[in-house]
Amino acid sequence: MRVVEANKQFELQGLESLKGSSAQNLKKKLFVIHVVIAGLTLLSGVSGEYTKYYRLDARILRNFSDVGEQTCCKECTAYTNCQSVNYNMFNHSCELNYVHVSGLTGKNGHQEYVYMDKAHCSSLFTSCPNMCNLTCAANQKCETTSNNFHICFTTGTKCWFGTYLNGDVCTKCPAGKHLPHIGSAGSGSCISCPAGYYTSDPGRGWCSICPVGHYQSSSGQSSCQPCSAGTYINVEGATSCKKCPAGKYSETPGQTGCSNCPEGYYQSSSGQSSCQPCPAGRYVNVEGATSCMLCPLYTYQPSSGATSCDSCMNAYSEGSTSCTKCDHSDVIPDIVPRNVRREIGRSSWFWCTIPPTPSRQLYTCNTDGQWVKHYSECQCWYGTYLNGDVCTECPAGKHLPHIGRAGSGSCISCSAGYYTSDPGRGWCSICPVGHYQSSSGQTSCQPCPAGTYINVEGATSCKKCPAGKYSETPGQTGCLNCPVGYYQSSSGQSSCQPCPAGTYINVEGATSCKKCPAGKYSETPGQTGCSNCPEGYYQTSSGQSSCQPCPAGRYVNVEGATSCMLCPWFTYQPSSGKTYCAPCMLADSEGSTSCSLF
Structure with missing residues (x-):
């Protein structure tokens, strides 16, 4: 067993x-x-x-x-x-x-x-x-x-999930119902799927959940319904759908979200499947709008679904849908046609085709839709003057900020700090930073020379770099500090000097160097610090580039010494630059340089 x-x-x-x-x-x-x-x-x-x-x-x-x-x-x-x-x-x-x-x-x-x-x-x-x-x-x-x-x-019939015992046969529960147990008997064992769930086929043990974009409001159903246009649902198992809010829409059924109304369109109500175009005289330039804005004064919009309004000088009220205009400019004789604004009250300049040339005429569109010219004759343009029947350009270095002037004396020299590089200019250009112009009537500006700078426009001179600073190349807008180890005692310089041997400087922008103190030295120029005298050497003075060896009979065993010590009794030192004295019983005085009786 x-x-x-x-x-x-x-x-x-x-x-x-x-x-x-x-x-x-x-x-x-x-x-x-x-x-x-x-x-x-x-x-x-x-x-x-x-x-x-x-x-x-x-x-x-x-x-x-x-x-x-x-x-x-x-x-x-x-x-x-x-x-x-x-x-x-x-x-x-x-x-x-x-x-x-x-x-x-x-x-x-x-x-x-x-x-x-x-x-x-x-x-x-x-x-x-x-x-x-x-x-x-x-x-x-x-x-x-x-x-x-x-x-x-x-053993007794054990009908499977989704089926029940009907006599000696296991019968499937119908679609819309489920049976999550085994061994059940009778059709009453089948359970209706709750709202938000469904079974599409008979014989199901469990119900399926309604997917996003779908819903089921009743129990015992064999399918879920898609959310209708204008509604949505973004969770599973929904029993109803949500309306799209104002400013949004859903065009087709079964949506999980709503789209914003595009620019030029709006929707003031919820639960809508489309958006409405802004009517003529109104516009909107953002997505998801719930209303449109009126075209402001002096603008108009004749079309629907607009995102902006056009300018119109005779649109005297908000929300204008039309604008009175003059005919195209090509109906005016003796001018060169060009694209111009033709609203009532709008003025435009046209190039003339008759002498003097090249010249212009100013026309205005009046209230009855007719072009009206301002001058009896065509006018020489800015930067030009009338010379016989020709408009002549003012030379470089000069300008003419008016129209309709005659004679070369009308041209004005550019003032200091300004220039014109080309002829026929109505206005002068200002000198940029790093440049200057000290004279009038010039065609260019000069860069500030090395050692100077200027950091404003329209300068008539440059500033010198102060002591401790320099500018190496022309056209600078500022000066640089002298680096550590270097100095500059004068203003207006293009370079800095290295600190000489025996001196140092450890900050930028220095105007002088510091001497090395006693006991220290700097051997080469451009140093940022000093070195200690080594053992066996000393330096009693400041600003030195080297140290002295201790003489015979003396010694020092520390760095940075300013003097040497005598060899004590019963010791001696015959050489210079030593850090010790040797023992000698015959050395009967301090500072002995030898060890002998004689």
């Missing part, structure tokens, strides 16, 4: 866990184990020929979870599909494993599952030799006896 084999295995595991226990405790635990084994044997006897693959009583499994884990195994039912049975360690029972190849998910047991079609049931024989492989009736179950004999026995 398979149960007996499982009991023996479990008894061995129990004995293994009892090692080290006292004799009295050992006896108690052995008694409990034998009681359990007896219960398992009794269960096998009550169950007839069925092996450990038959379901065990949950009360026994609750105390010995590992027995249940070993006892529950895969089985193949002949109802509809292949299933697996596993031990549920949370409620101590054997139960179906609902993880299926068909995609349904649910309780997972120990994450073991088999294919949900009979064609794959036979593959279980390699891992579960006693797997049933009979085709039983709908109300029967296939089991394996202790001698590996397969039988079918009646």
